[in-house]
Amino acid sequence: MPRMTAARAAVEILKREGVSNAFGVPGAAINPFYAALKASGGVNHTLARHVEGASHMAEGYTRAKAGNIGVCIGTSGPAGTDMITGLYSAIADSIPILCITGQAPTDALHKESFQAVDIASIAKPVTKAATTVLEAAQVPGVFQQAFHLMRTGRPGPVLIDLPIDVQLTEIEFDPELYEPIPVHKPAASRKQIERAVQMLNASERPVLVAGGGIINADASELLVEFAELTGVPVIPTLMGWGILPDDHELNAGMVGLQTSHRYGNANFLESDFVLGIGNRWANRHTGEIGVYTQGRTFVHVDIEPTQIGKIFAPDLGIASDARAALELFVEVARELKAAGELKDRSVWAASTQERKATLQRKTHFDNVPLKPQRVYEEMNRAFGPETRYVTTIGLSQIAGAQMLHVYKPRHWINCGQAGPLGWTIPAALGVATADPEGTVVALSGDYDFQFMLEELAVGAQHRIPYVHVLVNNSYLGLIRQAQRNFDIDFQVNLEFENLNSPELGVYGVDHVKVVEGLGCKAIRVTEPDQLLPAFEEAKKLAAEFRVPVVVEAILERVTNIAMSGTDIASVNEFEDLATDPSHAPTAIRPLTAS
Numbered sequence: 001m002p003r004m005t006a007a008r009a010a011v012e013i014l015k016r017e018g019v020s021n022a023f024g025v026p027g028a029a030i031n032p033f034y035a036a037l038k039a040s041g042g043v044n045h046t047l048a049r050h051v052e053g054a055s056h057m058a059e060g061y062t063r064a065k066a067g068n069i070g071v072c073i074g075t076s077g078p079a080g081t082d083m084i085t086g087l088y089s090a091i092a093d094s095i096p097i098l099c100i101t102g103q104a105p106t107d108a109l110h111k112e113s114f115q116a117v118d119i120a121s122i123a124k125p126v127t128k129a130a131t132t133v134l135e136a137a138q139v140p141g142v143f144q145q146a147f148h149l150m151r152t153g154r155p156g157p158v159l160i161d162l163p164i165d166v167q168l169t170e171i172e173f174d175p176e177l178y179e180p181i182p183v184h185k186p187a188a189s190r191k192q193i194e195r196a197v198q199m200l201n202a203s204e205r206p207v208l209v210a211g212g213g214i215i216n217a218d219a220s221e222l223l224v225e226f227a228e229l230t231g232v233p234v235i236p237t238l239m240g241w242g243i244l245p246d247d248h249e250l251n252a253g254m255v256g257l258q259t260s261h262r263y264g265n266a267n268f269l270e271s272d273f274v275l276g277i278g279n280r281w282a283n284r285h286t287g288e289i290g291v292y293t294q295g296r297t298f299v300h301v302d303i304e305p306t307q308i309g310k311i312f313a314p315d316l317g318i319a320s321d322a323r324a325a326l327e328l329f330v331e332v333a334r335e336l337k338a339a340g341e342l343k344d345r346s347v348w349a350a351s352t353q354e355r356k357a358t359l360q361r362k363t364h365f366d367n368v369p370l371k372p373q374r375v376y377e378e379m380n381r382a383f384g385p386e387t388r389y390v391t392t393i394g395l396s397q398i399a400g401a402q403m404l405h406v407y408k409p410r411h412w413i414n415c416g417q418a419g420p421l422g423w424t425i426p427a428a429l430g431v432a433t434a435d436p437e438g439t440v441v442a443l444s445g446d447y448d449f450q451f452m453l454e455e456l457a458v459g460a461q462h463r464i465p466y467v468h469v470l471v472n473n474s475y476l477g478l479i480r481q482a483q484r485n486f487d488i489d490f491q492v493n494l495e496f497e498n499l500n501s502p503e504l505g506v507y508g509v510d511h512v513k514v515v516e517g518l519g520c521k522a523i524r525v526t527e528p529d530q531l532l533p534a535f536e537e538a539k540k541l542a543a544e545f546r547v548p549v550v551v552e553a554i555l556e557r558v559t560n561i562a563m564s565g566t567d568i569a570s571v572n573e574f575e576d577l578a579t580d581p582s583h584a585p586t587a588i589r590p591l592t593a594s
Helices: 006-016 028-040 051-064 078-082 084-092 119-126 136-151 164-168 190-202 212-216 220-230 262-270 289-293 322-338 346-358 372-382 395-403 424-434 446-451 453-462 477-486 511-517 528-545
Strands: 003-005 021-024 044-047 070-074 097-103 129-132 158-163 170-172 206-210 234-236 273-277 297-302 316-319 388-391 412-414 440-445 467-472 521-525 549-554
Touching: 003 006, 006 028, 006 136, 006 158, 006 164, 006 170, 021 051, 021 424, 028 070, 028 097, 028 158, 028 164, 044 453, 051 070, 051 078, 051 084, 051 097, 051 412, 051 424, 051 453, 070 078, 078 084, 078 097, 078 119, 084 097, 084 119, 097 119, 097 136, 097 164, 119 129, 119 158, 129 136, 136 158, 136 164, 136 170, 158 164, 190 273, 190 297, 190 316, 190 322, 206 220, 212 220, 212 322, 220 234, 220 322, 234 262, 262 346, 273 322, 372 395, 372 467, 372 528, 388 395, 388 424, 395 412, 395 440, 395 477, 424 440, 424 446, 424 453, 424 467, 440 446, 446 453, 446 467, 453 511, 467 528, 511 521, 511 549, 521 528, 528 549
Parallel strands: 021 044, 021 070, 070 097, 097 158, 129 158, 206 234, 206 273, 273 297, 297 316, 388 412, 388 440, 440 467, 467 549, 521 549
Antiparallel strands: 003 170
């Protein structure tokens, strides 16, 4: 039997589990693993500037392509604690990433050694498993189990902590004999699906709520086929956005308190039956449960049995992987359609599209400083159906979800539940690494951008091009808007006079200088007619120089974006609504009179 260090065995397993890229920061306690990574070859490594950034790069890499598992690597102590946010973000959105940390020698554990922390205990609540490996011979089994866990059932992250002496210990291991453990996912029965379709068929105004679990299962095409067979309108969740194109005749719009369409909420409120697949009834989707559920029958399909009934009790719950369930949904629907036993949903579906053409928000403003709505309007013009959008949280993300258009799965890559500021830049780098020839466009407010802007240097060093749209109002905009309920505007104002850039007025940070100092390109826009040319120039610069290109749009200081604090029936619109087609020229459907 061949002999090698446990670290080398771990690297060989990574390759045999399909890992081709890793993101991380080396350090003393993880250097044996890095030595094995170099000696083995076959895994490209991207050097992050911050270990949290490496974890978000791994997330972006996983989210961009079916089957990907992002790997992030760091040394002992603070490297692991820095990656906790990435692990939280990943488990919250059911994203498999593998976090590998170095650790002090086994005989120094629990002795307050330098950078020795019980990272496995810290990480347990935000992972499917977190293990400090104390015996070198266990390393192959622990890594094998990690990949099995990440892929089995509801996907999620795993942390493996490797003491330095464990990494260096030689073990007997033959990579040629290694085999991944087969993945298990629960599957619906034919009887369960028949009952669900029977309930759907008995309703008058059904909708399908399509969640991120469908994308995780790589089953978007089956959802579209089922919707087209039955004629039932589809409401994608924020994490499921892109499962079917925004311009599809059965796309009824998104629902929620914040990242929703006016017509999406209106369509849902008219429904009497809801089939949710791969969704978790997130609170910012449902709002007040009584309003969301009143007068409706619910069927919930989810890969995690304990998710069913967690938020509210459905009329029928089915524990199943989304692909397994949808294969049966399509099979049953085909049979019923052939037998002429499916209801004609054309009138109901047409009514959802009528709302889509009448209930719109205004985007065309000529104001200077810019209103954010105009930025998203021009983004729709500049970036086509192949664009992968990446964003995390804030008014920029909320308005972007209300006004941008997405046409394919994995083309809206959003940290949905955790929403950590700073996520967008490193996640975009991970997405662009996974799709180096694709069009990747990130969207940030100024505070999200400032949290981890040092990661732009990673894009410059490793030649990872993408376009980053930065909307700058020098405010913590979402928090400022929330503080209206307390009648305060406290500690959310980022304005200051920059002594080195007086031309900015009170907008403070000179993002153009910072971006250029990090080796990237930047364009500042102050007038609406400059937006489209700037986006076109950014695309050219990214292609020419192969680095991130930032387009900074200087916004008006205060804008309130449409949202509700309570329920989906009472969204406060704040701004003027579209009453003429010229008010929303890039809307999915041209505005018609209501």
